[in-house]
Amino acid sequence: xxxxxxxxxxxxxxxxxxxxxxxxxxxxxxxxxxxxxxxxxxxxxxxxxxxxxxxxxxxxxxxxxxxxxxxxxxxxxxxxxxxxxxxxxxxxxxxxxxxxxxxxxxxxxxxxxxxxxxxxxxxxxxxxxxxxxxxxxxxxxxxxxxxxxxxxxxxxxxxxxxxxxxxxxxxxxxxxxxxxxxxxxxxxxxxxxxxxxxxxxxxxxxxxxxxxxxxxxxxxxxxxxxxxxxxxxxxxxxxxxxxxxxxxxxxxxxxxxxxxxxxxxxxxxxxxxxxxxxxxxxxxxxxxxxxxxxxxxxxxxxx
Amino acid sequence: xxxxxxxxxxxxxxxxxxxxxxxxxxxxxxxxxxxxxxxxxxxxxxxxxxxxxxxxxxxxxxxxxxxxxxxxxxxxxxxxxxxxxxxxxxxxxxxxxxxxxxxxxxxxxxxxxxxxxxxxxxxxxxxxxxxxxxxxxxxxxxxxxxxxxxxxxxxxxxxxxxxxxxxxxxxxxxxxxxxxxxxxxxxxxxxxxxxxxxxxxxxxxxxxxxxxxxxxxxxxxxxxxxxxxxxxxxxxxxxxxxxxxxxxxxxxxxxxxxxxxxxxxxxxxxxxxxxxxxxxxxxxxxxxxxxxxxxxxxxxxxx
Numbered sequence: 055x056x057x058x059x060x061x062x063x064x065x066x067x068x069x070x071x072x073x074x075x076x077x078x079x080x081x082x083x084x085x086x087x088x089x090x091x092x093x094x095x096x097x098x099x100x101x102x103x104x105x106x107x108x109x110x111x112x113x114x115x116x117x118x119x120x121x122x123x124x125x126x127x128x129x130x131x132x133x134x135x136x137x138x139x140x141x142x143x144x145x146x147x148x149x150x151x152x153x154x155x156x157x158x159x160x161x162x163x164x165x166x167x168x169x170x171x172x173x174x175x176x177x178x179x180x181x182x183x184x185x186x187x188x189x190x191x192x193x194x195x196x197x198x199x200x201x202x203x204x205x206x207x208x209x210x211x212x213x214x215x216x217x218x219x220x221x222x223x224x225x226x227x228x229x230x231x232x233x234x235x236x237x238x239x240x241x242x243x244x245x246x247x248x249x250x251x252x253x254x255x256x257x258x259x260x261x262x263x264x265x266x267x268x269x270x271x272x273x274x275x276x277x278x279x280x281x282x283x284x285x286x287x288x289x290x291x292x293x294x295x296x297x298x299x300x301x302x303x304x305x306x307x308x309x310x311x312x313x314x315x316x317x318x319x320x321x322x323x324x325x326x327x328x329x330x331x332x333x334x335x336x337x338x339x340x341x342x343x344x345x346x347x348x349x350x351x352x353x354x355x356x357x
Numbered sequence: 358x359x360x361x362x363x364x365x366x367x368x369x370x371x372x373x374x375x376x377x378x379x380x381x382x383x384x385x386x387x388x389x390x391x392x393x394x395x396x397x398x399x400x401x402x403x404x405x406x407x408x409x410x411x412x413x414x415x416x417x418x419x420x421x422x423x424x425x426x427x428x429x430x431x432x433x434x435x436x437x438x439x440x441x442x443x444x445x446x447x448x449x450x451x452x453x454x455x456x457x458x459x460x461x462x463x464x465x466x467x468x469x470x471x472x473x474x475x476x477x478x479x480x481x482x483x484x485x486x487x488x489x490x491x492x493x494x495x496x497x498x499x500x501x502x503x504x505x506x507x508x509x510x511x512x513x514x515x516x517x518x519x520x521x522x523x524x525x526x527x528x529x530x531x532x533x534x535x536x537x538x539x540x541x542x543x544x545x546x547x548x549x550x551x552x553x554x555x556x557x558x559x560x561x562x563x564x565x566x567x568x569x570x571x572x573x574x575x576x577x578x579x580x581x582x583x584x585x586x587x588x589x590x591x592x593x594x595x596x597x598x599x600x601x602x603x604x605x606x607x608x609x610x611x612x613x614x615x616x617x618x619x620x621x622x623x624x625x626x627x628x629x630x631x632x633x634x635x636x637x638x639x640x641x642x643x644x645x646x647x648x649x650x651x652x653x654x655x656x657x658x659x660x
Contacts, residue, residue: 067433068429069402070399070402092429096373100373116461122425125425126422126425151461153457154458154459154460155458157419157453158420158454
């Protein structure tokens with residue numbers, strides 16, 4: 055199971071009624087934060103999850119509205135008694151910015167392990183997820199992220215019984231280990247079902263809807279994608295400012311064959327994003343216009 | 358006239374229902390901001406004043422809860438079309454921190470003029486105020502600020518008439534200039550009343566209530582002072598953490614003979630600061646427990 059909270063949905067400036075765009079993902083109790091603008095720690099507190107289990111922060115890019123909340127958040131996590139390391143990922147240039155911001159968070163009770171990623175890099179993520187990233191097109195280097203949670207193959211108890219495996223050895227087989235007992239041996243392949251589709255989420259913001267990004271996000275259960283402009287009339291503005299309209303985000307989701315789309319990162323000039331929902335759902339029925347604090351649970355679909 | 362808005366009242370961490378402590382002062386349309394923690398730009402937006410006329414930012418010290426909002430605010434002010442310089446003041450160490458934070462606000466349409474102040478320094482402030490500062494006692498160098506708005510001497514029209522000054526020259530005399538006309542001369546002293554008390558405000562936070570601070574804030578119309586802890590039982594904690602209790606803040610205000618006291622910078626553990634108001638008003642009747650967005654107008658008292 056993966057849980058996601060859209061902590062905020064704003065772009066450029068935090069507003070009294072709209073936090074900056076940021077996504078929190080929980081898997082097996084471990085937390086990953088995507089982007090951290092000014093106020094993200096407050097939005098997080100409203101969401102109610104403890105900060106102690108934050109294990110990784112994935113930064114899309116170093117524009118202030120995506121990173122300015124980092125020092126405050128690091129303090130807040132320290133305040134929540136974390137002592138284990140936190141991994142911070144971002145595109146080239148992130149180290150310089152994190153170093154600058156940490157002039158006001160120089161001493162922390164845990165280590166901050168920073169990695170600048172290159173497009174195509176894979177990396178381990180909290181809760182057993184596998185991370186990958188893909189460059190977008192923006193004024194600064196920007197990365198889209200994807201997190202995949204693999205699913206174990208089903209354990210088939212009737213097979214184990216047929217093979218006469220003592221029940222106390224079933225757990226090892228489930229974990230993929232071969233077992234041996236008085237009178238027999240068994241391999242995991244003999245008692246496990248076919249490979250099963252896991253769960254996946256992609257986070258794409260501050261970029262044009264490149265074809266490579268649709269490939270990158272192929273088949274994800276949840277695509278969280280920017281839609282800075284709701285109206286189709288802002289298509290030229292979206293292109294000029296290297297953002298997307300709702301329609302472009304929906305087209306990306308459709309091309310990626312995502313299951314669901316949450317649109318986020320609204321321009322401060324977009325007072326009521328919901329008004330433009332039709333521009334997205336016309337293209338992709340699984341599109342939802344994001345709201346601050348919106349939650350989703352991704353669960354395995356049993357085959 | 359001086360107007361003040363207490364943008365926030367929190368210390369250490371911004372909370373969903375409490376912005377970090379920060380004060381905005383307006384004189385003759387020009388704005389001065391005291392401290393800028395994470396979220397200050399949002400609190401400011403709620404207060405409704407345009408950001409374009411921000412002319413100076415006075416930072417008490419460089420702990421994150423007092424400065425982390427700086428880069429976001431600088432962007433927001435740029436967004437409000439400011440092009441004239443902004444002065445930033447702070448204690449020694451401020452330049453390093455502002456440089457670090459500006460890694461995410463490197464290009465602005467106005468100049469940021471930074472000055473590190475030493476205790477006792479005087480400096481010009483927006484709207485014709487005179488600024489001064491005094492060191493406090495905290496884990497880092499910290500400055501208390503005072504802003505004095507001088508008041509013009511009254512113009513006495515009956516005296517000007519007696520001296521036969523043509524009415525078109527009265528303005529120059531009011532501005533303190535000597536005038537000459539066909540058949541006469543006049544000096545300002547001949548037509549102006551006695552010197553009059555101006556208006557003043559002091560901002561004191563993140564320090565112990567040093568005796569020097571009471572002297573520094575002597576006779577101010579409004580003292581905005583931290584009271585991190587409401588209960589008298591936290592006096593030892595206040596001393597250890599170099600903060601103040603409400604009672605200590607009130608004692609400082611009484612010793613300074615301030616007219617009014619606004620208490621701010623509450624510990625996140627202080628759920629309902631109002632409960633402890635009595636600890637302050639017992640000592641100083643002009644004490645008020647601050648609330649986010651609280652406003653005050655300081656007007657001349659005519660003698």
